[in-house]
Amino acid sequence: xxxxxxxxxxxxxxxxxxxxxxxxxxxxxxxxxxxxxxxxxxxxxxxxxxxxxxxxxxxxxxxxxxxxxxxxxxxxxxxxxxxxxxxxxxxxxxxxxxxxxxxxxxxxxxxxxxxxxxxxxxxxxxxxxxxxxxxxxxxxxxxxxxxxxxxxxxxxxxxxxxxxxxxxxxxxxxxxxxxxxxxxxxxxxxxxxxxxxxxxxxxxxxxxxxxxxxxxxxxxxxxxxxxxxxxxxxxxxxxxxxxxxxxxxxxxxxxxxxxxxxxxxxxxxxxxxxxxxxxxxxxxxxxxxxxxxxxxxxxxxxxxxxxxxxxxxxxxxxxxxxxxxxxxxxxxxxxxxxxxxxxxxxxxxxxxxxxxxxxxx
Amino acid sequence: xxxxxxxxxxxxxxxxxxxxxxxxxxxxxxxxxxxxxxxxxxxxxxxxxxxxxxxxxxxxxxxxxxxxxxxxxxxxxxxxxxxxxxxxxxxxxxxxxxxxxxxxxxxxxxxxxxxxxxxxxxxxxxxxxxxxxxxxxxxxxxxxxxxxxxxxxxxxxxxxxxxxxxxxxxxxxxxxxxxxxxxxxxxxxxxxxxxxxxxxxxxxxxxxxxxxxxxxxxxxxxxxxxxxxxxxxxx
Numbered sequence: 001x002x003x004x005x006x007x008x009x010x011x012x013x014x015x016x017x018x019x020x021x022x023x024x025x026x027x028x029x030x031x032x033x034x035x036x037x038x039x040x041x042x043x044x045x046x047x048x049x050x051x052x053x054x055x056x057x058x059x060x061x062x063x064x065x066x067x068x069x070x071x072x073x074x075x076x077x078x079x080x081x082x083x084x085x086x087x088x089x090x091x092x093x094x095x096x097x098x099x100x101x102x103x104x105x106x107x108x109x110x111x112x113x114x115x116x117x118x119x120x121x122x123x124x125x126x127x128x129x130x131x132x133x134x135x136x137x138x139x140x141x142x143x144x145x146x147x148x149x150x151x152x153x154x155x156x157x158x159x160x161x162x163x164x165x166x167x168x169x170x171x172x173x174x175x176x177x178x179x180x181x182x183x184x185x186x187x188x189x190x191x192x193x194x195x196x197x198x199x200x201x202x203x204x205x206x207x208x209x210x211x212x213x214x215x216x217x218x219x220x221x222x223x224x225x226x227x228x229x230x231x232x233x234x235x236x237x238x239x240x241x242x243x244x245x246x247x248x249x250x251x252x253x254x255x256x257x258x259x260x261x262x263x264x265x266x267x268x269x270x271x272x273x274x275x276x277x278x279x280x281x282x283x284x285x286x287x288x289x290x291x292x293x294x295x296x297x298x299x300x301x302x303x304x305x306x307x308x309x310x311x312x313x314x315x316x317x318x319x320x321x322x323x324x325x326x327x328x329x330x331x332x333x334x335x336x337x338x339x340x341x342x343x344x345x346x347x348x349x350x351x352x353x354x355x356x357x358x359x360x361x
Numbered sequence: 362x363x364x365x366x367x368x369x370x371x372x373x374x375x376x377x378x379x380x381x382x383x384x385x386x387x388x389x390x391x392x393x394x395x396x397x398x399x400x401x402x403x404x405x406x407x408x409x410x411x412x413x414x415x416x417x418x419x420x421x422x423x424x425x426x427x428x429x430x431x432x433x434x435x436x437x438x439x440x441x442x443x444x445x446x447x448x449x450x451x452x453x454x455x456x457x458x459x460x461x462x463x464x465x466x467x468x469x470x471x472x473x474x475x476x477x478x479x480x481x482x483x484x485x486x487x488x489x490x491x492x493x494x495x496x497x498x499x500x501x502x503x504x505x506x507x508x509x510x511x512x513x514x515x516x517x518x519x520x521x522x523x524x525x526x527x528x529x530x531x532x533x534x535x536x537x538x539x540x541x542x543x544x545x546x547x548x549x550x551x552x553x554x555x556x557x558x559x560x561x562x563x564x565x566x567x568x569x570x571x572x573x574x575x576x577x578x579x580x581x582x583x584x585x586x587x588x589x590x591x592x593x594x595x596x
Binding site: 054 | 407490575578
């Protein structure tokens, strides 16, 4: 072989070696090899009668993202005070809890995490329009009181999270993220998990699609709920049992402070006293009721609509002030009992017992 | 030979391109506005008065229009089968287009406010949030609200709400609106203005105090609104 050929072979070999050296490593700084970053798209099943869910382009769901979110939802690694998402969103209570008292001393009832993929806005006043930002506030002292350095350190040294962040988001080294980037990714993952929390199997949902029977009492309650007699359906209809809008149902004659509702967010006087219509799915499990938990039982809620509505409250919904019902709905004790029995058909035990939502830790 | 073939292809292409320019149809863009006796509608302001003398404001106006038909002077028609959900507060739902409207001189447009009986059944429309919020309860007949028109009215110092809703098959409102326009391969922009006060007058005066501010489950009240509705788009 001539010398020229030796150089040629040598050149090719050097090139191959260089190529391999230049190839991106699928491993973290510790040298773990996690394989290529190739998340699997997660298809959210849309139950019959449900609209299309709200899934933003910037946080498409993946199997790995949902999985990371599920771990983080249950992990107090995010906080400095031992709290995790499920401290206030307990599975047996439809991922809700009784009450939360803010630093400002306001008592708020904690909305359940159910069918959030269909909500156009969040919080009782609609102050957050994007689910994927909703939990960013939870790192604050009022909730997790997160310690930035501790969060980076605990996550990056964890036996499970470095790989899960890589598989969900392609992040090879958590420590190379800024604090804001890390929080955003955490919240993205948790949002992906929350979008999987879908309830469509209550007796009510099945009944309206002719897949289940109700008792005579439940049907009588259904008829009160879904006619002008009770007129609950204008705000609580369809499979989602919410119109995802804002209403003043006359809780206070002159709302002040937190009770001014959406006005506190928009500053629009037409929003005084209005609050987001909550879902009624699993309402039996999410006492106490209303935005401030003022009613302890569903019986109290029914009695409020039956006889306690403040008709002169500013911006009270036009639906609430119908002629002939100035003094309430006039329901008999039996009708109230029927309505209560019907409200319990919103309970979906298959939702709270779905293993896909269990604590994985 | 090659040149001849190329020439043939060029001529054929030119002929087809030429035909394309001579469209025998055009586009009609429909845009719906709202007024109260000539004054543009402002939501949430207690500044209007109806024929019965009720001072009132409007907080919500949602409805469907369907079976939109353009009528030519020769009696022929162009019919569409869309069911359009409209929220007067959301501009985008008040603007829609019809392509392939045949050329000709048109003299009127007809459509329904509401949904015809063949398609007015529960979950008959796609399950969008808007459609689902318009569902008319099964115990009250099923299908969808044809219209929700809500607000407040002044009543001896207090301001109770009114909710004039219509639904169920007998409450379909037929609109026949004379309008002269020509389509000649072009785009015609049609403006329609709904006069809110027309819902409450002509032929019958609707008084929130005596007829009731809440019409669901009250067929007498609903039928009054339906009969008044026929000319809500007439100026």
